[in-house]
Amino acid sequence: xxxxxxxxxxxxxxxxxxxxxxxxxxxxxxxxxxxxxxxxxxxxxxxxxxxxxxxxxxxxxxxxxxxxxxxxxxxxxxxxxxxxxxxxxxxxxxxxxxxxxxxxxxxxxxxxxxxxxxxxxxxxxxxxxxxxxxxxxxxxxxxxxxxxxxxxxxxxxxxxxxxxxxxxxxxxxxxxxxxxxxxxxxxxxxxxxxxxxxxxxxxxxxxxxxxxxxxxxxxxxxxxxxxxxxxxxxxxxxxxxxxxxxxxxxxxxxxxxxxxxxxxxxx
Amino acid sequence: xxxxxxxxxxxxxxxxxxxxxxxxxxxxxxxxxxxxxxxxxxxxxxxxxxxxxxxxxxxxxxxxxxxxxxxxxxxxxxxxxxxxxxxxxxxxxxxxxxxxxxxxxxxxxxxxxxxxxxxxxxxxxxxxxxxxxxxxxxxxxxxxxxxxxxxxxxxxxxxxxxxxxxxxxxxxxxxxxxxxxxxxxxxxxxxxxxxxxxxxxxxxxxxxxxxxxxxxxxxxxxxxxxxxxxxxxxxxxxxxxxxxxxxxxxxxxxxxxxxxxxxxxxxxxxxxxxxxxxxxxxxxxxxxxxxxxxxxxxxxxxxxxxxxxxxxxxxxxxxxxxxxxxxxxxxxxxxxxxxxxxxxxxxxxxxxxx
Numbered sequence: 005x006x007x008x009x010x011x012x013x014x015x016x017x018x019x020x021x022x023x024x025x026x027x028x029x030x031x032x033x034x035x036x037x038x039x040x041x042x043x044x045x046x047x048x049x050x051x052x053x054x055x056x057x058x059x060x061x062x063x064x065x066x067x068x069x070x071x072x073x074x075x076x077x078x079x080x081x082x083x084x085x086x087x088x089x090x091x092x093x094x095x096x097x098x099x100x101x102x103x104x105x106x107x108x109x110x111x112x113x114x115x116x117x118x119x120x121x122x123x124x125x126x127x128x129x130x131x132x133x134x135x136x137x138x139x140x141x142x143x144x145x146x147x148x149x150x151x152x153x154x155x156x157x158x159x160x161x162x163x164x165x166x167x168x169x170x171x172x173x174x175x176x177x178x179x180x181x182x183x184x185x186x187x188x189x190x191x192x193x194x195x196x197x198x199x200x201x202x203x204x205x206x207x208x209x210x211x212x213x214x215x216x217x218x219x220x221x222x223x224x225x226x227x228x229x230x231x232x233x234x235x236x237x238x239x240x241x242x243x244x245x246x247x248x249x250x251x252x253x254x255x256x257x258x259x260x261x262x263x264x265x266x267x268x269x270x271x
Numbered sequence: 272x273x274x275x276x277x278x279x280x281x282x283x284x285x286x287x288x289x290x291x292x293x294x295x296x297x298x299x300x301x302x303x304x305x306x307x308x309x310x311x312x313x314x315x316x317x318x319x320x321x322x323x324x325x326x327x328x329x330x331x332x333x334x335x336x337x338x339x340x341x342x343x344x345x346x347x348x349x350x351x352x353x354x355x356x357x358x359x360x361x362x363x364x365x366x367x368x369x370x371x372x373x374x375x376x377x378x379x380x381x382x383x384x385x386x387x388x389x390x391x392x393x394x395x396x397x398x399x400x401x402x403x404x405x406x407x408x409x410x411x412x413x414x415x416x417x418x419x420x421x422x423x424x425x426x427x428x429x430x431x432x433x434x435x436x437x438x439x440x441x442x443x444x445x446x447x448x449x450x451x452x453x454x455x456x457x458x459x460x461x462x463x464x465x466x467x468x469x470x471x472x473x474x475x476x477x478x479x480x481x482x483x484x485x486x487x488x489x490x491x492x493x494x495x496x497x498x499x500x501x502x503x504x505x506x507x508x509x510x511x512x513x514x515x516x517x518x519x520x521x522x523x524x525x526x527x528x529x530x531x532x533x534x535x536x537x538x539x540x541x542x543x544x545x546x547x548x549x550x551x552x553x554x555x556x557x558x559x560x561x562x563x564x565x566x567x568x569x570x571x572x573x574x575x576x577x578x579x580x581x582x583x584x585x586x587x588x589x590x591x592x593x594x595x596x597x598x599x600x601x602x603x604x605x606x607x608x609x610x611x612x613x614x615x616x617x618x619x620x621x622x623x624x625x
Binding site for chain 1: 363364365366367384385386388389391393395396397398399400401402403404408411412413415416417418419420444460464
């Protein structure tokens with residue numbers, strides 16, 4: 005017993021800037037990527053492989069729908085897919101942090117709770133930058149047309165980053181609730197179905213029956229339209245706003261899902 | 272006889288302090304003053320935390336009352352699953368209480384969690400550190416989490432590394448650290464923001480004796496500097512060595528609380544442990560019962576609290592010998608925290624001999 009002390013030492017009070025916490029968590033994500041590249045390589049290789057495979061296998065189908073180069077159709081899809089793979093990394097990372105207790109350290113920090121959600125999401129976007137850019141580069145090498153000019157590439161990046169954010173927030177929300185590896189598997193399942201039940205492979209006009217009905221209401225169809233417009237023609241507001249609304253809605257829902265999941269951990 | 276200082280139940284800690292003021296032979300006067308001080312760094316009142324619902328409801332913490340005074344080391348002792356870690360998780364804002372209330376550093380853990388977090392340092396049971404990061408990187412991250420300006424962090428980080436003896440290993444990945452190094456780094460991380468209250472959840476579990484002693488010394492040093500420490504442990508020796516006061520928790524309830532010396536004195540008589548041949552166990556038990564209350568022991572042994580004190584040992588042995596009971600081994604123990612634990616819970620703490 006420290007008998008000389010009748011009152012405990014007083015902590016100096018500092019204010020934690022949530023933006024600084026987000027930045028620190030992004031740096032940690034990138035540091036982990038550098039130190040464990042084996043976990044990152046598949047998320048780069050898969051979208052590039054799929055781009056080449058899809059363009060070869062389904063090229064004829066999209067050319068039948070009037071698209072000159074299959075790369076014009078598949079580059080946005082695979083950029084989005086590559087970005088969404090990061091969500092599984094977010095889920096695995098969070099599970100790992102929960103199992104090692106590192107996540108408790110974050111929870112005990114006197115910072116805004118949203119910074120603990122935005123940090124890993126921002127890290128996931130940073131992680132996704134390389135596969136997105138690599139897919140675009142391979143697209144150029146494969147003769148991708150860009151009638152929409154530089155804005156077309158911006159649209160691909162906006163759509164991919166938006167989907168990355170949404171998928172990562174969904175992954176966090178699911179992992180906060182399930183607290184096991186099953187969350188990563190379910191995240192992958194959800195992303196796969198959302199992407200493939202849209203116009204991912206062929207245009208809406210080529211679809212029939214229930215698949216057409218589902219793809220028509222799937223918000224991912226709007227996001228893909230936003231991403232593809234500049235590679236198939238001009239970038240127009242008509243082709244843009246639907247995608248932005250879809251992204252905003254998905255972001256709002258997944259953001260709420262993640263934040264409420266985090267709160268449920270502290271109950 | 273003049274009355275001594277008044278005893279302010281239930282704070283045994285205050286009693287301990289006052290007992291030093293009392294003259295030999297003086298009696299305490301019971302004041303019946305409620306001593307739940309709002310200024311105490313840690314106060315829990317009727318704290319309950321349960322998990323699940325219906326038939327699967329588990330009350331991990333079941334009405335815990337405790338008060339940790341400023342500047343003391345408080346030991347929270349109990350076996351695995353007793354509720355120690357859950358209590359700490361509630362007090363450190365990681366879990367919300369199901370019922371009851373608790374304040375830490377004067378702030379309510381349920382409604383002022385952010386203020387509590389700012390005031391406390393926590394080293395949880397498993398050193399919560401990222402093995403891919405270096406010690407220095409983790410200290411930098413921790414500084415950001417607590418909003419410590421870079422100018423302060425660049426000075427404090429190396430100081431803390433020096434303090435816990437990790438300067439040479441600062442730029443190595445934590446995955447290459449030994450268990451003791453990880454615990455020391457965890458302790459350094461918990462001190463980055465100079466907390467006034469420190470929670471250490473089983474800080475030496477799994478450590479070798481040397482690492483354990485090093486950590487004990489660091490905890491004492493922090494306490495001398497004014498930090499209030501709540502330490503959970505399943506090691507009786509650790510509680511005995513470090514804690515000014517202890518609470519024993521079992522099945523979510525505090526079963527004993529006080530100054531270790533007082534608690535041992537309450538148990539009273541020394542315990543005689545004997546080891547006899549299997550066929551003589553029942554006969555030996557019958558004989559031992561004549562000399563005092565049987566006490567819980569590890570399997571294969573018998574224990575008795577000697578009502579007449581250590582002087583009765585010769586009589587016990589003589590009686591056993593006359594009855595033809597061959598004693599293979601005997602051991603006389605003065606009351607220990609293990610006895611306090613056994614008396615309070617009905618069983619001995621696993622690893623009590625560690």
